[in-house]
Amino acid sequence: MINIVLFGPPGSGKGTQAQNLIEKFNLKQISTGDLFRFNMKNDTELGKLAKSYIDKGELVPDQVTTDMLIDELRKPTDTNGFIFDGYPRTVAQTEALEKIVKDELNDEIDICLSLVVEDKILVERLLKRGETSGRSDDSNVEIIQNRIKEYYTKTAEVAELYKQQGKYVEVNGVGDINEISEKLFAEVEKVK
Ligand SMILES: Nc1ncnc2c1ncn2[C@@H]1O[C@H](COP(=O)(O)OP(=O)(O)O)[C@@H](O)[C@H]1O
Numbered sequence: 304m305i306n307i308v309l310f311g312p313p314g315s316g317k318g319t320q321a322q323n324l325i326e327k328f329n330l331k332q333i334s335t336g337d338l339f340r341f342n343m344k345n346d347t348e349l350g351k352l353a354k355s356y357i358d359k360g361e362l363v364p365d366q367v368t369t370d371m372l373i374d375e376l377r378k379p380t381d382t383n384g385f386i387f388d389g390y391p392r393t394v395a396q397t398e399a400l401e402k403i404v405k406d407e408l409n410d411e412i413d414i415c416l417s418l419v420v421e422d423k424i425l426v427e428r429l430l431k432r433g434e435t436s437g438r439s440d441d442s443n444v445e446i447i448q449n450r451i452k453e454y455y456t457k458t459a460e461v462a463e464l465y466k467q468q469g470k471y472v473e474v475n476g477v478g479d480i481n482e483i484s485e486k487l488f489a490e491v492e493k494v495k
């Protein structure tokens with residue numbers, strides 16, 4: 304089993320790179336953002352709750368997000384491992400994930416791959432994605448700025464925890480998508 308945390312600010316390319324990692328290593332992606340969007344589209348109770356945060360560019364509370372992640376992880380699947388995309392986003396979630404992976408998979412996180420992209424490029428990418436994604440949180444600059452602010456105030460410190468464990472690797476997220484993937488593949492190969 305190989306378990307990867309894909310880390311980085313909104314728009315850094317986590318979703319894009321997760322697709323390539325899945326194909327390369329036969330992994331299952333667990334994207335908390337995608338799971339919330341699925342629930343919002345289907346207008347579930349969870350979706351309605353999530354929407355009240357996501358539309359403002361805020362993080363959904365830890366407990367709600369973690370419960371949803373556990374449900375997803377418990378679904379039977381034939382996989383070589385997991386890519387966690389968009390989770391953990393807080394210190395509490397990082398601690399929760401360590402416990403979940405141990406309890407549910409009898410395993411641990413092998414590596415935290417962090418995509419580094421400057422803010423100006425993030426905003427450009429997210430506005431462009433908003434033209435076609437229909438995502439309410441990509442629709443205007445204020446919401447996007449708030450998401451980036453949430454990242455720096457609540458999420459960036461997650462990196463420190465993985466650094467302390469010697470599991471943190473930064474990769475430049477600007478440039479050709481396949482070249483970035485190759486760099487990520489090489490880092491995964493080292494811990495596989
Ligand atoms: N290396 C890259 N170069 C240019 N654009 C990119 C790159 N990686 C991703 N993008 C674009 O940036 C936007 C955000 O990417 P995405 O993978 O959805 O990021 P995240 O999941 O981290 O929010 C998308 O529109 C995507 O097409």
Ligand SMILES: [Mg+2]
Binds near residue numbers: 336
């Ligand atoms: Mg994403």
